[in-house]
Amino acid sequence: MPVDQGYDEDDDKGESNEGADRRFGDFDCPECAANNPYDDKFGNGDEVRCYYCGGEFLATVTDSGRLKLRLL
Template sequence: MASDFDDDDDKGSSSGSRVLKEFDCPSCNANNPVDETFTDQDEVRCNYCGSEFKVTITSEGRVKYKEV
């Protein structure tokens, strides 16, 4: 068990999936806050370079972005 797991908000925790409010663009590295939250299998778009990414959250809570 990892003891340094970052747990920002434990209230009303649902099992597994996380909800995110921002992402770092894998293409241009810009930090993008989003108006609507996103989670696993959502798509996000970088406000800076316009690239779109499909979000995958692993069972370990790691977030991956795949360009679409």
Template sequence: MAFDPHEMDDDDPGSKDGAGPQRKYTEFDCPECNANNPVDDPIADGAELRCNYCGEEFRAHLTDEGRLKLRLL
């Protein structure tokens, strides 16, 4: 049996469990101060977020690949 390194990639957003690119983010790192900010509910596309440490506000964008991008408001 041949070794396939791709079968061991558990962080792949298109993994075998059928989750596809719809990853649920329950925390974010502030792009301004690098503080980790946990949130109660998963972050939705278009959600407005505020850093609990520096107070900067961001709009969340979930890409087609399932990555979280934050834009300063």
């Protein structure tokens, strides 16, 4: 009986496929460029505050897993 060799498993490693569900452990402040580590990870729809300038931001994560911060 011939074995079907046409099936190739698509095992694409390297890129994160977490998308909009991705959570972040730190962020770079858009206002003062300081790096803020976050012990409690944050993700899409969470509000974060910069420890340096006090700015508050709404975190948005795109479908491709990119973090965007909007000043509140």
